[in-house]
Amino acid sequence: MKDVVLSIRGLKVYYKTRRGLVKAVDNVDLDVYEGEILGLVGESGCGKTTLGLSIMRLLPSNAIIAGGQILFKGKDILKIPDEEMRMIRGKDISMIFQDPMTSLDPLMKIGDHVIETYLSHMPVKVDEAKGKTMELLEKLGIEKERVDDYPHQFSGGMRQRVVIATAIALHPAVIIADEPTTALDVVTQAQILQTLRRLRDELGSSVILITHNLGIVAQISDRVAVMYAGKIVEVGTVKEIFMDPLHPYTKGLINAVPKVSPEGGELSSIPGSPPDLINPPSGCRFHPRCPYAKEICSREEPSKKIIDGRIVYCHAL
């Protein structure tokens, strides 16, 4: 078993809104191992992006961390001063955002985005940083002559490669990729996914891949964590999750994904819709939609069970 690089324990992140407290992430435990791609899947509003942002400590101002720890190299990064966190960001933990059209500064040259990353963390001169940048861009399939171009001269896929370059420039131990291909067409998406997989192999970084797309998760993850309504419901290897899902929500989700197949076959759906996280259901949050729900499910929150190395939260198992 490889070492754990990042360990989240009992994390609670709530948002203050006019309607009340939104419990976006509620008591989440999650371990990220060295060099793995961990897929974090769930439907919109399940808290997966909030979880990613809390690791970066980039939560919006109305968010409160109501409890828990995020341990990186043995240190709780929720407790360290802002200045220290700034040094970790980019160097040890970095993030690739969803929309490459907005995550680059339109007034900055492509190369400067990456150069800035080097300059702010390493004792290098501008020329040296530029050299490194051109080398890196080339590795990601961008001609080095284009380092002085502006973002608007790049296509969506090329921009996302630049965003990836800024994220990996300093060989961080953990890269958080939040829906990195959602804004791209399928052909570009496939290329970016292959790039991510290759980078993980070369750099040995751990990648937390946040997405709602189960196809993407199946393609490049080693392990998968499934989130529902602010909680993790199941964590397992990609094969376990797709071939033999244990949690009723995971099962429902996998059966609801249409597959490209000439034969067809009925898609099954999960009745109802995800709950309002201001007033989440009592007990297990999935119980109102669960076909296996028992009396205990509405009363008591399921605790963590480990079944053959897999983590599941469900009373029915």
Place this chain on the structure above:
Amino acid sequence: MALLKVVDLKKYFPVQRTFIDRLLAGRVDWIKAVDGVSFSVEKGEIFCVVGESGCGKTTLGKLTIRLVEPSSGKIFFDGIEITKLKSGQMRALRRRMQIIFQDPYASLNPRMKIGDIVGHGLEIHNIARGEQKKKIVLEILEKVGLSPPEQFYDKYPHQLSGGQRQRAAIARALVLNPDYIVADEPTSMLDVSVQAEILNLMLRLKREFGLTYLFITHDLAVASYMADRIAVMYLGKFVELAPKKELLTNPRHPYTKALLSAIPYPDPDHKIGEIPIKGVVPSPVNIPPGCRFHPRCPFADKICMREEPQLIEIAPNHFVACHFAEKVG
């Protein structure tokens, strides 16, 4: 029998520019959103148009019911050429053709109650008012799964979830008892668990009401679940058109093949292979000469830069626009 027939349909939009630009440049550029598309949709069929963003699929859908006026070409609906109809005559036909939009958060008026949104068409077409309208609306709400309908009748869109809103949009399309429905990415804004419900609902309603769908999607998996026939659209044109099974098992256009190989399967044992095509979709303002796919195509030869391939039937009901369709297969 064909319910809808479209012949060489084109829609060009002028590129918006500032006044100064226009003075200086003196010519107008055109976005060729739909650039010569012909097909027909049989009664009771689900005809899927698949393509990436910007390929013109939404414009094509809107053209077929004249929500967008074509630049040229002909549209026949149930044998009537609708391109020439005056607005009054068109309105009478509109009852029979409806559309479901992509975004259920934007397509329902937030200040109207669900009952009024769904029943609005009945009033416009002078079919029913008052109590009678309410009765019809309640029935249709029940049919689309907004049950109990009395509870939904007086609700506002913001009180509904995304899936429920899309059900209301479907109810609005169905209330006039149409023959033909354009469904423009009706599930792309919804979560997968909700998407499956809406797709199944649409299949059930199709059988129950004898509907014909033009189903537009960017997702080949969704198309393969819904379609009888699939057309693949690239830069304003169909590049391939075939019955679902034929298209998925025997794709003959390099673009279709690339799309099929690039889809991430929800199956860890089925990994994405090498993607045979390069580059990105060119701008619809500057469409490449000859075959519009040639700059990205691994099979491209001299003829492809010179001559535009026609959509040719290479096997029964299987149409491909490629000079090398034989070689690709």
